[in-house]
Amino acid sequence: MPAGDALSNGAVWLDLTRTLTRVGQAAPTGIDRVELAWADHLLTVNPQMRGLCRTTRGFLLLPPKGVRALVARMRDGGAGLGRADTWSRLTGRGARPRHRAEAMLRGHAIDRCPPWGLAAMARRHGARIYVNPGHSNHTARVLGAMRRSGAEVVVVIHDLIPVTHPELVPPKQPARLAGRIAQVAGNASLVVAVSEDTERALAAHWPSGGPRVIRAEIGVPVRAMPVAMKSGAGRFLMVGTLEPRKNHAVLLKAWSILAQDLPPGELPRLDILGQTGWRGAEIAEEIGAHAQFGKTVFLDTAAGDDALAEAYRLADTLLYPSLAEGFGLPPHEALAHGLLPICSDLPVLRSGLGADAVYVEPNDVYSWVETIKKRMSGNLDGSRERSAGRPGWQDHFGTVAAALAESRDRAERP
Known part of the structure; x- marks a missing residue:
């Protein structure tokens, strides 16, 4: 199987819950940008991709058109959101961007389910791969449900800072992260570390017998890269x-x-x-x-x-x-x-x-x-030209796709 087929064919579900919760929250963070990059990529290469969002009422399954609408509202800061629907107004949350976004997405959804119905919905739609790039929904309810549905569960891990540097985060975060990592270890098919440092941290805290861990560095913009670095400094x-x-x-x-x-x-x-x-x-x-x-x-x-x-x-x-x-x-x-x-x-x-x-x-x-x-x-100008070989987004997606294809080939061997 060609490596690209692992992500470009079939029902690949992308968890966009983080994007939903971040609509209207000013500039996207680094993790936000990774989730958006995954959405852009799958929308480009896979017409059968689906977006999954956990809402206040359960889960929504979005077709590409719904995913594009959510991505657009994330990028315009929520400016294109309409009014909240009756449910959001009745619960007193109608003015919040997230709940206005939920109202918009309910109009796009091709299916929905209560919190306990995710595995059945995934089986109904033949979910083949579930990708979670946003450090959200690392729970038994979501990861466990997707595993039970038969989908391959791919989880992107950005850092383990709450465990490695507990003094730099809120007091409850280290214990929460430990619980999330346990859920990932117990339910994921493939874990993607975004850097060598994250890969090392995972190795130090990963239980024996856990799922395969690969490194796929996230992409950085290259088209706007000037030949030379700016000089001077004011x-x-x-x-x-x-x-x-x-x-x-x-x-x-x-x-x-x-x-x-x-x-x-x-x-x-x-x-x-x-x-x-x-x-x-x-x-x-x-x-x-x-x-x-x-x-x-x-x-x-x-x-x-x-x-x-x-x-x-x-x-x-x-x-x-x-x-x-x-x-x-x-x-x-x-x-x-x-x-x-x-x-x-x-x-x-x-x-x-x-x-x-x-x-x-x-x-x-x-x-x-x-x-x-x-x-x-002017005594510190740095390298005058950008170093060659910096990973791009296609390297990231290609590495993940190749790992999925390799796992599938091994599983299909007699």
Whole structure:
């Protein structure tokens, strides 16, 4: 069987629950973008693909037209949503984007079922492969039902940060993730790690006898990649959810030191883009209280895709002081726009970015200050050309398809 057939033929179900819950939530996160990329790919190669969404009432099964409608509303920030239906209004949730999206999708659905009816619905429609790329529905009710239906269950794992760095997440997340990983181990046919770092973390926490784990790095945009990186540095950018793990604090300290060291007219601009996550309100308050806020430090927590693209266009350097990552998409996006990424010295970032980035110890504020000054003076231009061989989305999908085809070939051998 050709590798491409594994995803391009037959009833491949894509779990889009995360996308449904994220409609109207400003710019998509890295995991959001992965789920959207899977939707784009399957819509392109497989006319028999279906979208599965868990709603407040059960599950909806969507044809390609319904999937396209959901993806469009995700990308326009929910601007194209209509009114909520009677059910959402009766439950008092009609104004929320998610519930307005549910109302829209109910009009597209080709089937639906209560929470306990998923396995039967999957059998009715001959589900062959179920793909879960969004870190949602890692439960016995969903994964177990799809396994019992006879479908191959493919789960994409982005990171194990709640287990490997419990101090950086809400207190209950480590136990929740451990439970989710147990469900994945017990029900998945194939597990996809998005980076070497995630693959290593899985190996350390994976039960013996669990399903096969492969690595398929997520794609990054390449068509917009300039031949040369932008030179000079007067405008810096930080992209990432406002949460402790992203380490905004070190850049706020760096800008305080820069304000002392440089004449007022020479202090560079720092744009911070990211929606609020865990403890995000506290971080936004700290940014707003900074002496340079509104002068050289700016915050946008509601930036959509267009605003993000414009920020990349205007900046020349990305600062990424994250304390832990599963993949780290913004530095790759920065490279695609010709920016030099200055990143935390994390193995996952070095593995993915190589010589295309500059690395700094994440909490060494003085190293950040000196590196920023070097960039401003023109003594830190980075690699002038993008390194060859960076994985693209077709590599990601091809790796998954090949693994599925290989598993099927083994199962069909006499």
